[in-house]
Amino acid sequence: MPSSAAIEARGLVKTYAVRGDKDGVRALDGLDVTVPRGTVFGLLGPNGAGKSTTIKILTTLARPDAGTAAVEGVDVLRRPDRVRRVIGVVAQRSGTDPGATGRENLVLQGRLYGLGAAAPSRADELLARFGLTDAAGRLVKTYSGGMQRRLDVALGLVHRPEVLFLDEPTTGLDPEARAAMWAEISRLAGEDGMTVLLTTHYLDEADRLAGRIAIVDHGRVVAEGSPDELKGALRGDVVHLELAAETDPAAARSALGDLPGIRDVVVAGDAISARSDDGASAVPGILAVLQAAGAPAASVTVARPSLDDVYLRLTGRRYGDADAGELAAEGATR
Structure with missing residues (x-):
């Protein structure tokens, strides 16, 4: 019977070498996570908790020292080429070419994914969906932060992926742009039936968008459940x-x-x-x-109780606080 999970990871371990530290920094320490298909799943934790390393492994950009992971049933270590066909990735840093127009960025992305002659029409479709049609012919370097972030998400959707990874998609956005991004993320999972794995520093964002949340601390999942379940336990x-x-x-x-x-x-x-x-x-x-x-x-x-209170109860510190070891791990992953 096919799994109902879009993402399954078991026992992920990853250690990064750090100059002056013979043991290195363990970014992941046996992390397990299961993401149900067709949902927004929030992966929460402060800088250095292991979120970025987890995303890198699941998107085939890094290999774990131990453990297994699969996306839509495809092993990320054995068939990374197939995984890349079923995922879209919106990283923290924009992947656009600022010296090209918005439409040129989308058309190029479409052609890289093999859309061929269909790439221009797909680009126009996404420009309309994200309210960028009027700015399609402008250079991306002239876009506002909110416009550029919408273009980033559009680029991740060009090839119609089954799973979309959003790594802190609203960082630095003003409240209006942030609200617009929230609406689009909800639409992706609701109307489009896409699986979205979301990492965020904003607990209110996870509380509003995610149907299920995993809280990561020191490279392990320390709690998992719906926002209401986690808060209700307090x-x-x-x-x-x-x-x-x-x-x-x-x-x-x-x-x-x-x-x-x-x-x-x-x-x-x-x-x-x-x-x-x-x-x-x-x-x-x-x-x-x-x-x-x-x-x-x-x-x-x-x-x-809030999600911050849940995190405080589990770890003994506030969500925004990270210790020196965690920050070293975060720095090693970048």
């Missing part, structure tokens, strides 16, 4: 506190750890988070014990 409210200047976070954590009804206390720099079944009712008691412990709070907020 029962109750999240209480976020910013500690006053020169406050000892350890004292604050100790004080909260002894408070009934408070659980999962996590310190991240000068901030501290905890969970409670009723966050609003718990706030007066929290502020009182912190004051008594000589660790007063400068501010406090109560909210329903």
Whole structure:
């Protein structure tokens, strides 16, 4: 029976050599991921978590030291040529020729994929779809950031791939351009039935677009599920506190750890988070014990759990924070 998964990876391991470090940096440490067909799947993690290395392996641009991976049932190591026929890739950095027009970029891409005489009509079709018809004859270097990013996605779709890899597609875009890109990504999976693997630094983006999410940390998937499933696992409210200047976070954590009804206390720099079944009712008691412990709070907020709270609970740090080892791994992959 054919697999319902568009992407399957098992036990991926990848270590990069780093000057001055005989052991190198392990970017992937036994990563497993399964992406259902016809969905938007979010791969989340800070810089250096292993996202870019995973994408490189799945798109045949890198080979793992160990493990297996297949895209639409095709082994990425044994048949990379076939994999490249069924995937589209939109990398973080634009692959367009800035000295050519938008239409010229698309026609060239079509011919590289063997569309032949059909390449110009396919280019015109994509220019219309992405609202670039009026700019078709302009050099790409004159495009705005949002226009260029739409052209990048169009280039990835020229050959009608079954799986599209989008590596941080909205980084640097203004809110209007970002919203337009969100609408197009939703359309790809919804109306077109395409499988989209999305990496992003924006948790709200993953929350809105992805039907399923895998959170990657230190080269492993540490949690997987729908956004609602992941957030729902954090029962109750999240209480976020910013500690006053020169406050000892350890004292604050100790004080909260002894408070009934408070659980999962996590310190991240000068901030501290905890969970409670009723966050609003718990706030007066929290502020009182912190004051008594000589660790007063400068501010406090109560909210329903977010994907950032999920990440904090799993890793002990905020989503945007990466340690030195992770950053070294990220640098080694570029």
